[in-house]
Amino acid sequence: MQMLMKGQRRNIVIAVAVTAAIATAAAGVALMGVRTAQAEFAAPTFAPTPAAKVVVPATGVALVPEGGADLWLGPDRDPYFRIHEGMALPFLHRYEDWLLVTTNCDDTAWVHDGDVQVVAAGEPQPAGSSFDVAEAVIVLDPGHGARDWGGVGPSGLAEKAVNLDIADRVRQLMESPRDIDWSSGAVTAGSTVPSFRDVVLTRDVAGPDDGDFEANLSFRATMGTAASADAFVSIHNNTVPRLDTELPGSEVYYSTAVEGSDRLAGIIYEELLLSLASFDADWKGGELLGARARLDPDTGEDYYGLLRRATVPSVIVEGVYISEPDEEALLASGEFRQAYAEAVYRGVVRFLTTADPGAEPNRPEYFEYDAGTVSGNVCTVPEQP
Numbered sequence: 001m002q003m004l005m006k007g008q009r010r011n012i013v014i015a016v017a018v019t020a021a022i023a024t025a026a027a028g029v030a031l032m033g034v035r036t037a038q039a040e041f042a043a044p045t046f047a048p049t050p051a052a053k054v055v056v057p058a059t060g061v062a063l064v065p066e067g068g069a070d071l072w073l074g075p076d077r078d079p080y081f082r083i084h085e086g087m088a089l090p091f092l093h094r095y096e097d098w099l100l101v102t103t104n105c106d107d108t109a110w111v112h113d114g115d116v117q118v119v120a121a122g123e124p125q126p127a128g129s130s131f132d133v134a135e136a137v138i139v140l141d142p143g144h145g146a147r148d149w150g151g152v153g154p155s156g157l158a159e160k161a162v163n164l165d166i167a168d169r170v171r172q173l174m175e176s177p178r179d180i181d182w183s184s185g186a187v188t189a190g191s192t193v194p195s196f197r198d199v200v201l202t203r204d205v206a207g208p209d210d211g212d213f214e215a216n217l218s219f220r221a222t223m224g225t226a227a228s229a230d231a232f233v234s235i236h237n238n239t240v241p242r243l244d245t246e247l248p249g250s251e252v253y254y255s256t257a258v259e260g261s262d263r264l265a266g267i268i269y270e271e272l273l274l275s276l277a278s279f280d281a282d283w284k285g286g287e288l289l290g291a292r293a294r295l296d297p298d299t300g301e302d303y304y305g306l307l308r309r310a311t312v313p314s315v316i317v318e319g320v321y322i323s324e325p326d327e328e329a330l331l332a333s334g335e336f337r338q339a340y341a342e343a344v345y346r347g348v349v350r351f352l353t354t355a356d357p358g359a360e361p362n363r364p365e366y367f368e369y370d371a372g373t374v375s376g377n378v379c380t381v382p383e384q385p
């Protein structure tokens, strides 16, 4: 199901640029082969043979359809693995009908664009009242997956599953036209805000194990870059609060690497409070609430790898504390998850279609601790059964 892509408008025949891109891709492939020796298949080690007709590669996301799709060592070489249906694979290079995709384990591989559904990268638009939501591309990133459970509540609720369901609810809100009551926060079927052009999940419920698979940080960040996403929102919930708070202890971490990320964070924070504060709970939180950034004291760059790698406006939303009994109980309910999802939806719409500053972001903090989670060094690429 090859589609005519908007990205192709930008394709220009410049042989020199393509040669450089292919050299870059080849270098990347060789590097991946070394770094991911533990992956369950051999990473491709061949670059394509340049042909007479060449185009500047477009970027975007390849959606693997029902039945899976073949990964190839190179254009017109050999397929070596059939990747699971329902996965979204970002591509940063195109060579004729072939896309150089990144797998969930950060390996690179080629797919034929006729074997996948192609989501063309977004065309950047300035935020404000003239922003056309119908042309917007959003990447939603449900935090954690598979062996990496994220936080776990006292009664056993896993953050990875909650995050996935909330992200899927945001996607459903974005995929239909809506009306928004900005004072109550209610989001209903309507016509004021059109459907977003494309909404991509890094872990999709249509994928293997209903979306419960491992996804490396680099893969997640690459999804935002390849899609030229108008916003990248990673959905999480927190653990280990430090004190009692009057309001939900929501925190939204922004990328200091990409302009606008702090405004996106401040707006989503305001919308989270509007949606969540009306629920009854013995709220917990930290010393700082709202829009935050953490920097690595050694490098001065964003502490969180996802935000450090960002090239589009990106945030990590920490909704509430799954480690606390009251908040775990709320996170177990569809009503609360929907309220969380509506807050993220409104936040993204406000970020794109207004010049609102949102809540004042906290100044970036140097972060000395290890907040890392399970690494992806035994990551598995899911195979189509």
Ligand SMILES: [Zn+2]
Residues within 6 Å of the ligand: 143, 144, 150, 151, 159, 236, 237
């Ligand atoms: Zn998390």
